Amino acid sequence: MAETPSGMLNSIGLQGPGVNDFAQNDLVWLKSVGARVLASIAGNTAGEYADVAAVLRASPAFDAVVGIEVNISCPNVANRGLVFACDPLSAAKVIALVREKLPRDIPIFAKLSPDVTDIVEIARACVNAGADGLTMINTLLGMVIDTDLLRPQVAGVTGGLSGPAIRPVAVRAIWQVRAAMLEGRIPTVPIIGVGGVRTGDDALQLVAAGASAIQVGTATFNDPSAPIRVNAELAAALQDKGFARFSDAVGIAHTRLDPRR
Amino acid sequence: MSETSQERTPQVAGELIATRRVGAYHHLTFVAPGVAELAKPGQFVALAVGGDTSANLLRRCFSIHKVSPSGTYGGTVDVVVAARGPGTRWLAGLGAHHEVNIIGPLGRPFPLPKEPVACVLVGGGYGSAPLFWLAAALRERGCHVEMILGAATEDRLFGVIEARRAADGVTVTTDDGSMGVKGWVSDVLPEVIRRSHAEVVYGCGPMAMLRSITEVAAAEGAVAQVAVEESMACGIGVCMTCVMPVVGADGQTRMVRSCVDGPVFRGDRVRWDAFESGWGRVPDDAYGAAAMRGH
Ligand SMILES: Cc1cc2nc3c(=O)[nH]c(=O)nc-3n(C[C@H](O)[C@H](O)[C@H](O)COP(=O)(O)OP(=O)(O)OC[C@H]3O[C@@H](n4cnc5c(N)ncnc54)[C@H](O)[C@@H]3O)c2cc1C
Ligand SMILES: Cc1cc2nc3c(=O)[nH]c(=O)nc-3n(C[C@H](O)[C@H](O)[C@H](O)COP(=O)(O)O)c2cc1C
Ligand code: FES
Numbered sequence: 001m002a003e004t005p006s007g008m009l010n011s012i013g014l015q016g017p018g019v020n021d022f023a024q025n026d027l028v029w030l031k032s033v034g035a036r037v038l039a040s041i042a043g044n045t046a047g048e049y050a051d052v053a054a055v056l057r058a059s060p061a062f063d064a065v066v067g068i069e070v071n072i073s074c075p076n077v078a079n080r081g082l083v084f085a086c087d088p089l090s091a092a093k094v095i096a097l098v099r100e101k102l103p104r105d106i107p108i109f110a111k112l113s114p115d116v117t118d119i120v121e122i123a124r125a126c127v128n129a130g131a132d133g134l135t136m137i138n139t140l141l142g143m144v145i146d147t148d149l150l151r152p153q154v155a156g157v158t159g160g161l162s163g164p165a166i167r168p169v170a171v172r173a174i175w176q177v178r179a180a181m182l183e184g185r186i187p188t189v190p191i192i193g194v195g196g197v198r199t200g201d202d203a204l205q206l207v208a209a210g211a212s213a214i215q216v217g218t219a220t221f222n223d224p225s226a227p228i229r230v231n232a233e234l235a236a237a238l239q240d241k242g243f244a245r246f247s248d249a250v251g252i253a254h255t256r257l258d259p260r261r
Numbered sequence: 262m263s264e265t266s267q268e269r270t271p272q273v274a275g276e277l278i279a280t281r282r283v284g285a286y287h288h289l290t291f292v293a294p295g296v297a298e299l300a301k302p303g304q305f306v307a308l309a310v311g312g313d314t315s316a317n318l319l320r321r322c323f324s325i326h327k328v329s330p331s332g333t334y335g336g337t338v339d340v341v342v343a344a345r346g347p348g349t350r351w352l353a354g355l356g357a358h359h360e361v362n363i364i365g366p367l368g369r370p371f372p373l374p375k376e377p378v379a380c381v382l383v384g385g386g387y388g389s390a391p392l393f394w395l396a397a398a399l400r401e402r403g404c405h406v407e408m409i410l411g412a413a414t415e416d417r418l419f420g421v422i423e424a425r426r427a428a429d430g431v432t433v434t435t436d437d438g439s440m441g442v443k444g445w446v447s448d449v450l451p452e453v454i455r456r457s458h459a460e461v462v463y464g465c466g467p468m469a470m471l472r473s474i475t476e477v478a479a480a481e482g483a484v485a486q487v488a489v490e491e492s493m494a495c496g497i498g499v500c501m502t503c504v505m506p507v508v509g510a511d512g513q514t515r516m517v518r519s520c521v522d523g524p525v526f527r528g529d530r531v532r533w534d535a536f537e538s539g540w541g542r543v544p545d546d547a548y549g550a551a552a553m554r555g556h
Contacts, residue, residue, distance in 0.1 A: 001494055001502040003348075006316040008494060012501045017515070017549030155542075163318055198318075221495035222309060222318040224272065224364065 002144040002153045007163025007196070008218060009142050011156025019052045023059035031064035040069045040111070041098070044077040046090065050097035057101060067107045069192075070098055070131070073138040073160075085113035085138070088125035099130035107132035109192060114166075114173050115141050123177045124186040134177065135192040135215070137170045163196055163218035170195025171209045178210025178251050198226065200233020207234070207246075208253040270497070271295035275363040277355055278337065284416040286387055287342045287353040288326070296365045297328035297336030302395035303465075303488055303525045306338060306365030307496030310348035319494045321348045322520070324391040324465065325366060338363070341390040341419055367496050368524045371395050371463055371486055377403030378460040381453050381483075382428065383446050383474050385466020386412045389419045391488065395463060396427040405429050407457050411446035411470070415439040430457065447473040454481040461486060464528070468536055475528030485528030491519040506532035506544050514547040 002009045019041070030037050039056060043049035049070065056062060072084035072091050084090045095110055102108065110126035112119060114137040123134055139160025146153040174193050181188040193211025197203050198219040206214060214234070219226040243249045275291035282288075296306065307320035323340040330336045344353035355361070371391075374380070380399050382392040389410050396406045408428040412418040413436045421440070424431045432449050433441025442449055447470070454462065454477070462478040464471050465488040478485035494502040498521040507517045508530045517523070535542045543550050 001492055001500075003317060003319045003494075006318065008319060010494075010500075010502070012504075021549065164316075218318060221320065221500050223362075224495075224497055224499070 007165035009159040011154040011159035019055045027061040031061035036066045037064050038067045040071050042071040042074050046093045049094045053098045053101040069109045071111045073113045092125040092129035095126050095129035095131050109133040109135045111135040113138045114169050120180045133190040136173045137195045167196025174209040200237045203234045210251040272364045274360045277359045290339045293338040293363050294335045297330045300328045300366035301370035303371035304366035304368050309362035310351050320496050322493045322496045326390040341387045379405040379457040380461045381407045381459045383409045383464045385470040386417050388466030393427045409446045450477045472533040487528045488524045496520050506535045
């Protein structure tokens with residue numbers, strides 16, 4: 001881990017004992033406290049994603065799961081380590097295999113990486129393969145060098161950059177995909193916005209660009225109450241601006257472009 | 262899920278009411294209502310740095326040096342800060358009446374022995390900060406308390422005078438011999454354990470020191486309880502930055518979060534072999550290691 005200006009770089013990876021343990025212990029506990037779980041899954045091969053989905057499906061606590069987020073920002077061992085989210089074919093394959101393993105009423109969200117030339121192309125591949133929604137964005141690939149030791153500061157050499165520093169990238173990515181939906185270039189599905197949200201105003205940027213829900217990551221490390229606070233601040237901001245319903249604000253910025261543009 | 266993480270830990274705007282230089286360190290006292298009342302020796306606080314619009318988002322963690330639950334200003338919490346990077350330099354430069362957002366107390370405290378056995382408390386550098394009120398708690402139970410304070414140089418020792426009040430015997434070491442015995446705390450530890458017939462060794466300081474006092478304690482037949490200093494980003498259990506390999510009672514190594522399952526561990530349970538490169542590794546035999554590979 002390294003702190004960076006308004007953000008951090010992490011190469012923490014997916015720390016945890018694996019899906020069997022999660023399905024038998026954590027998920028059961030989450031259910032026992034009444035949580036509704038959007039579970040994130042990952043794998044090293046497309047088949048592994050499907051296996052992970054199947055294990056969750058078989059958990060006695062699967063009814064606590066309200067959706068699955070497919071974290072496709074992992075290197076594909078079968079394709080020279082190229083990240084699934086950077087290749088439309090691999091991304092589509094993962095989504096299609098996971099879709100088969102889950103009941104129809106469980107929505108799946110493909111979590112996209114911003115480190116691509118054309119994020120709309122990846123979004124299209126995922127939606128066409130059966131994704132019910134998209135989560136945008138995962139971290140950006142970054143690197144920090146420790147200038148005392150003159151070696152990479154994080155154990156993984158490169159790491160994922162997150163926090164307010166990447167918020168403009170999140171807004172841009174959500175904007176581009178939402179615009180493609182509005183223009184009919186890809187089917188319309190809900191977008192979960194994530195990336196650099198620290199305040200209600202930050203969340204409003206992602207919403208106005210096209211996000212129907214918000215996740216708060218790195219800001220939670222600074223302020224553990226951030227998710228609840230952001231929610232309250234966003235509600236207040238929407239009320240201030242006279243929105244009767246949250247959904248009226250989703251993608252609103254697309255209707256307010258400068259006509260001279 | 263650890264039990265300690267389920268209680269609601271206070272998060273308060275702490276007013277800095279006193280700040281003073283102590284050798285190479287800055288000793289800060291905050292009014293932190295609610296924190297002091299709950300805290301136990303070995304626990305820590307996580308401070309936000311740089312103010313409300315700071316670009317340094319990650320919390321900085323500090324052992325609680327002492328608490329006064331009912332001071333004139335309400336409960337106060339003291340920390341000892343070594344100014345190193347941007348966050349600690351910002352804290353060190355603060356004047357009285359500044360507010361700092363504080364979360365705490367966090368982590369598991371030092372376990373106290375049930376019997377009044379002799380104990381040796383070993384602090385490296387500012388690692389001695391949490392040991393004085395630990396010493397008081399031990400002496401209250403009738404334990405004989407020895408302290409060993411070590412540092413590279415005299416100005417990096419913390420609390421030598423306080424130690425003479427807090428403990429029944431004090432030994433000081435410095436790498437350069439500028440104060441006390443020239444050498445490391447682990448050089449004098451065997452003799453102190455033998456002389457006092459100590460059954461528990463408490464340690465706080467750099468990882469390499471904790472490893473060597475664990476080895477010395479084992480060789481002398483004492484139990485080591487060490488407070489580790491693993492890099493932390495949140496301090497509250499949500500980011501996984503601080504995971505490290507620790508052996509459980511069942512003999513299985515697991516990657517555990519040192520902020521909620523530590524920072525105090527039994528020394529002989531820590532997989533010191535994983536820290537050799539300076540980058541914490543996941544040992545091959547750790548529970549779930551295969552699932553963590555490749556990501
Ligand atoms: C349980 C615990 C108790 C501690 N007690 C004390 C104490 O009493 N006095 C004291 O001076 N220091 C203590 N430290 C170390 C202190 O937290 C770091 O020195 C400090 O966070 C570094 O911040 P920085 O802005 O100087 O450095 P930066 O390098 O800018 O910090 C960047 C990020 O890395 C983390 N980080 C960097 N170094 C460390 C480290 N050594 N340990 C933990 N996190 C680190 C920071 O928290 C921050 O999130 C303790 C650490 C832990 C985990
Ligand atoms: C420490 C850390 C761990 C993360 N782990 C995961 C992960 O396991 N799976 C995933 O899809 N995204 C992971 N992310 C990415 C976040 O979910 C999020 O997409 C990204 O950090 C941007 O949001 P933020 O700026 O609010 O943090 C992680 C981010 C951080 C900082
Ligand atoms: S420091 Fe974040 S989980 Fe321990």
